[in-house]
Amino acid sequence: MAETEAHPEIQPEAQPEAQPEAQPEAQPRGELAIRALAMPADANPSGDIFGGWVLSQMDIAGGLMARERARGRVATVAITAMTFHLPVHVGDVLCAYVEIEKIGRTSIATWIEAWALRGKSGERVRVTGGQFVYVALDEDGRPRPVPDREETR
Numbered sequence: 001m002a003e004t005e006a007h008p009e010i011q012p013e014a015q016p017e018a019q020p021e022a023q024p025e026a027q028p029r030g031e032l033a034i035r036a037l038a039m040p041a042d043a044n045p046s047g048d049i050f051g052g053w054v055l056s057q058m059d060i061a062g063g064l065m066a067r068e069r070a071r072g073r074v075a076t077v078a079i080t081a082m083t084f085h086l087p088v089h090v091g092d093v094l095c096a097y098v099e100i101e102k103i104g105r106t107s108i109a110t111w112i113e114a115w116a117l118r119g120k121s122g123e124r125v126r127v128t129g130g131q132f133v134y135v136a137l138d139e140d141g142r143p144r145p146v147p148d149r150e151e152t153r
Helices: 002-006 014-022 051-070
Strands: 031-037 074-084 093-103 107-117 124-136
Touching: 031 051, 051 074, 051 093, 051 107, 051 124, 093 124
Parallel strands: none
Antiparallel strands: 031 093, 074 124, 093 107, 107 124
């Protein structure tokens, strides 16, 4: 028993049992906005990628989508409901998917999921998700209304 605890990879049937709890959805939610390769410089001594790196990639992805929808400059004003499910490893490709949930007068609420394409197996697993809120800004950095979809720039 002690040998299998030290080497969980010996028991392949143990891994599928853990996966459904960590990954209840089979497909990413939202549109693919960014992909980034997890590098050794982004890892801790155990080889796991720092959560802050993952968070920053998600924020970049959400910012790109919010900027496109706002037709201009945006800033992150809140991150809520952030949950890490699985670690990201060196060599994984982190894919961030963004779905716009709600548009307020000056704000855009998004749901962002990060999925990892595992380097060796190519398996896609959901590693984290959270709500990010952005506010549209004018040239002076003050909040401005988010234009309707039909409005031109």
